[in-house]
Amino acid sequence: MNRNQFIEFVRNDLASHGVKLVLVNARSLSNKYGGWYADGSRRLTVARHHVNFTGILLHEYCHFRQWIEDRTLWNKLLWKNNYFFEWLDSRKPVSKKVLDAKIAVLTLEYDCERRALKLIKKLHLPLSVEIYTQKANAYLLSYHLITTHHRWPENKSVYRSAISKHMPIKLLPLRRICNEAVLTEDVLKMMNKCF
Ligand SMILES: [Zn+2]
Numbered sequence: 123m124n125r126n127q128f129i130e131f132v133r134n135d136l137a138s139h140g141v142k143l144v145l146v147n148a149r150s151l152s153n154k155y156g157g158w159y160a161d162g163s164r165r166l167t168v169a170r171h172h173v174n175f176t177g178i179l180l181h182e183y184c185h186f187r188q189w190i191e192d193r194t195l196w197n198k199l200l201w202k203n204n205y206f207f208e209w210l211d212s213r214k215p216v217s218k219k220v221l222d223a224k225i226a227v228l229t230l231e232y233d234c235e236r237r238a239l240k241l242i243k244k245l246h247l248p249l250s251v252e253i254y255t256q257k258a259n260a261y262l263l264s265y266h267l268i269t270t271h272h273r274w275p276e277n278k279s280v281y282r283s284a285i286s287k288h289m290p291i292k293l294l295p296l297r298r299i300c301n302e303a304v305l306t307e308d309v310l311k312m313m314n315k316c317f
Pocket of ligand 1: 185231234
């Protein structure tokens with residue numbers, strides 16, 4: 123399935139559940155994000171000109187599939203996820219509740235990335251499993267730095283190959299993703315430049 127076929131596939135699946143695909147003519151949303159899935163407004167939005175467009179569309183689509191297939195997990199983790207992003211926008215110091223919310227974000231994102239990797243293979247998407255995995259590892263681990271820096275990486279993308287090429291080509295187990303100590307000094311140095 124090529125990129126355009128995948129866009130139509132996503133659009134149709136969303137439509138059958140009353141969700142709209144919105145492609146924005148921009149490189150990012152709010153100058154930060156590649157895309158998002160909002161269950162409340164029933165919209166899946168992606169920046170059409172994002173350098174990693176197909177990967178972002180796939181990732182957000184997998185959040186939609188989580189919402190469809192595992193509403194229990196979604197509902198259990200989403201309020202903590204929202205708490206984390208509210209904290210990120212605030213000036214409140216890090217608390218135990220924030221760190222707990224970070225683990226919930228990672229759990230939700232990890233499940234999403236596992237779904238994405240399965241779909242790349244199942245639908246023969248024009249994405250390399252190895253490269254997607256490396257970027258996913260980098261993305262997941264970046265949440266530790268997002269917490270430390272108290273901001274989203276707006277300076278440079280954590281998806282850059284300069285960072286992801288140092289990541290394992292297998293998805294790290296969730297318990298390792300959740301452990302900040304996994305980040306080596308070299309990777310930390312490169313990731314810090316994104317903030
Ligand atoms: Zn996500």
